[in-house]
Amino acid sequence: MLKVGAGCVCSSHVKAVYLLIRTKQGQSSQQRIHTMLQSKLFDRLRDETPDFHRKIIPVSSELTQPGLALSDEDVQTLTQHVHIIFHCAATIRFDEPLKHALQLNVIATHQLLSLAQQMQQLHAFIHISTAYANCNRRHIDEVIYPPPVEPSKLIHSLEWMDDAIVRDITPKLIGDWPNTYTYTKALAECVVQQESGNLNVGIIRPSIVGASWQEPFPGWIDNFNGPSGVFIAAGKGILRTMRASNDAVADLIPVDVVINLTLAAGWYTAVHRPKSALVYNCTTGGINPFHWGEIEHHVMSTFKRNPLEQAFRRPNANITSNYLINQYWILVSHKFPALLYDLFLRLSGQKPQMMRIFNRLHKAIGLLEYFSSQDWEWNSDNMNMLMNQLSTEDRKMFNFDVRQLNWPEYIENYCIGTKKYVLNEDMADIPAARQHLRKLRNIRYTFNTVLLVFIWRVFIARSQMARNIWYFVVSLCFKFLSYFRASSTLTN
Ligand SMILES: CCCCCCCCCCCCCCCCCC(=O)SCCNC(=O)CCNC(=O)[C@H](O)C(C)(C)COP(=O)(O)OP(=O)(O)OC[C@H]1O[C@@H](n2cnc3c(N)ncnc32)[C@H](O)[C@@H]1OP(=O)(O)O
Numbered sequence: 001m002l003k004v005g006a007g008c009v010c011s012s013h014v015k016a017v018y019l020l021i022r023t024k025q026g027q028s029s030q031q032r033i034h035t036m037l038q039s040k041l042f043d044r045l046r047d048e049t050p051d052f053h054r055k056i057i058p059v060s061s062e063l064t065q066p067g068l069a070l071s072d073e074d075v076q077t078l079t080q081h082v083h084i085i086f087h088c089a090a091t092i093r094f095d096e097p098l099k100h101a102l103q104l105n106v107i108a109t110h111q112l113l114s115l116a117q118q119m120q121q122l123h124a125f126i127h128i129s130t131a132y133a134n135c136n137r138r139h140i141d142e143v144i145y146p147p148p149v150e151p152s153k154l155i156h157s158l159e160w161m162d163d164a165i166v167r168d169i170t171p172k173l174i175g176d177w178p179n180t181y182t183y184t185k186a187l188a189e190c191v192v193q194q195e196s197g198n199l200n201v202g203i204i205r206p207s208i209v210g211a212s213w214q215e216p217f218p219g220w221i222d223n224f225n226g227p228s229g230v231f232i233a234a235g236k237g238i239l240r241t242m243r244a245s246n247d248a249v250a251d252l253i254p255v256d257v258v259i260n261l262t263l264a265a266g267w268y269t270a271v272h273r274p275k276s277a278l279v280y281n282c283t284t285g286g287i288n289p290f291h292w293g294e295i296e297h298h299v300m301s302t303f304k305r306n307p308l309e310q311a312f313r314r315p316n317a318n319i320t321s322n323y324l325i326n327q328y329w330i331l332v333s334h335k336f337p338a339l340l341y342d343l344f345l346r347l348s349g350q351k352p353q354m355m356r357i358f359n360r361l362h363k364a365i366g367l368l369e370y371f372s373s374q375d376w377e378w379n380s381d382n383m384n385m386l387m388n389q390l391s392t393e394d395r396k397m398f399n400f401d402v403r404q405l406n407w408p409e410y411i412e413n414y415c416i417g418t419k420k421y422v423l424n425e426d427m428a429d430i431p432a433a434r435q436h437l438r439k440l441r442n443i444r445y446t447f448n449t450v451l452l453v454f455i456w457r458v459f460i461a462r463s464q465m466a467r468n469i470w471y472f473v474v475s476l477c478f479k480f481l482s483y484f485r486a487s488s489t490l491t492n
């Protein structure tokens, strides 16, 4: 969590930001941070404070290992110097096996709290949860709800079970939670409450985190998670139908709002030391609601004006809450074109791939539909309280006032952000992308005409009446043509 701007990382008051980060794909923690800081995201900060990177200190850590795999030396440094912890590491996969999700989201949180207890100068522990941790309820207050099961008991009972048994009993265990992610995030909140002792704790619950609204620039996004993958698939003309309710609130929250609120909560927790953990529902629905139907409209409109490169078909996605209608369009608009395209690839000696892409897409949207088909109500009193606690200057610098969010503009920037920063497409190539869409439109017209003529030919071969209508129409056309030719010869 780095606040990119004059206020935080580059502030002379912040001596260091220790970033717990694992090694990945052969890259050490240092190399990963180095690569990360090269990102365009940090351009502004680099301009303002060129040597800001000196304050960011990578600490090699792995959530699956005992003691978070921290070296003794690192433990000593952290326990002596850290003032505020922001704990956001987690698995966010919806299909994570329960044991693994439990390890990453619950046990690792417990371990970090144990480390926090040893920190001599710690003023605040901020835990990032999710607004959907309690998605089994319709109305969600800013409180920690009793857990579905005592986390320590679950951890102990799963310890001796092999993965196959755990997989079999997972649906029974998670009950009315839709996946292991939200379930383990609910347990993690409970662990934070139980294990925090005398620590000053804040819990942030963002809803669906989307591209940046303002900072460091509008539209920053760098992954396929949540709606981003759906927007891209729709923009590429692959996704044509999805189950979602037009009238359900789309509780997106820009990433910079989440970060600003998290930093402000860190300050409030450290300074005001609330007696018990304060929970902040970081959501937009109750304050400035926007609906999935409106999102669909603005996503489609943006991608028609700013097309993605090499689209599979012209963007035209529709959402429906009706299961059967959705299945029909999946068959007609997803599977049938995929089969045709794969046939074309086979015939031209290439490897078929479209059906595989659609199968992955169906798996992904199948997991997201739970969240796009219903509404939740989140109380956001603590978010409002926090805003009122900030000075006018801080309220501007750490802006999380979502009443000012202009949704159509935000969605447009979001879609363009997926094009620029996720797909790395150049805006200068938009004319070529438009040309490609025109080509696709002509292919569609030709295909539809050929199909219509074919169906009609089959039909008139079987019905005398259809044949009579056909001959009547053809002779009428001939008569009209000959009349037209004769009258134009006369006028010449
Ligand atoms: C037109 C308008 C429509 C309007 C309606 C829109 C409705 C949208 C609804 C969104 C609701 C979102 C709700 C989220 C609520 C919870 C929020 C949170 O707390 S927590 C946050 C929420 N947490 C999440 O969002 C996590 C959800 N994601 C998952 O759980 C898994 O990725 C998976 C199960 C979907 C696929 O697993 P698996 O098959 O093993 O595949 P891998 O993971 O290995 O990825 C393979 C490749 O696919 C890429 N890619 C990934 N996702 C998508 C996507 N959606 N699509 C496309 N692509 C996607 C991925 O980058 C990778 O690319 P590459 O590296 O190969 O190039």
Ligand SMILES: NC(=O)C1=CN([C@@H]2O[C@H](COP(=O)(O)OP(=O)(O)OC[C@H]3O[C@@H](n4cnc5c(N)ncnc54)[C@H](OP(=O)(O)O)[C@@H]3O)[C@@H](O)[C@H]2O)C=CC1
Binding pocket: 021, 022, 024, 061, 062, 063, 064, 087, 088, 089, 090, 091, 092, 104, 128, 129, 130, 131, 185, 205, 206, 207, 208, 209, 210, 225, 226
């Ligand atoms: N995205 C969203 O819509 C929402 C997210 N949240 C919460 O926000 C937080 C951040 O999520 P988000 O940024 O979206 O997700 P990411 O997957 O991008 O972030 C999760 C982080 O956890 C780290 N991590 C995962 N496994 C391990 C491990 N074994 N050891 C060390 N580090 C690990 C990842 O590191 P690495 O880079 O090495 O993979 C990554 O940096 C999470 O707590 C999530 O629950 C809440 C609501 C919505």
